[in-house]
Amino acid sequence: MNIYSLTDTLIQQRIGDKIRALRLRQNITQVNLASDAQVSLSSVKKIERGQIGSFDSLIRVLRVLGKLDVLQQLVEEEEMSPNEYYEFVNSKKKKSRQRATSVKKTDNDKEESEW
Secondary structure, rough: OOOHOOOOOHHHHHHHHHHHHHHHHOOHHHHHHHHHHHHOHEEEEEEEOOOOOOHHHHHHHHHHHHOHHHHHHHHHOOOOHHHHHHHHHHHHHOOOOOOOOOOOOOOOOOOOOOO
């Protein structure tokens, strides 16, 4: 199954079905899930019908059901490969501002004044 070929509504319905199945498998009532997740009973019922109106409520429900890890990839920071890190460091070096240098002239370098 290619998730990109599904409509948003169908994706939400499948998520709702999965949450309902998880809740029933864990023998948790909708009332208890709502209470433990600190969301309203109507929010739980809507989520299970695929009417996910609040991302906050969905996160709370997933946390109670022990399935918050499905969002793991969205919250992880991506690590750079060695090549990406090398390019990043070198791009910063190229763009860094050059300071003016003060070169002291020696007596031999001084020009004779016409005055």
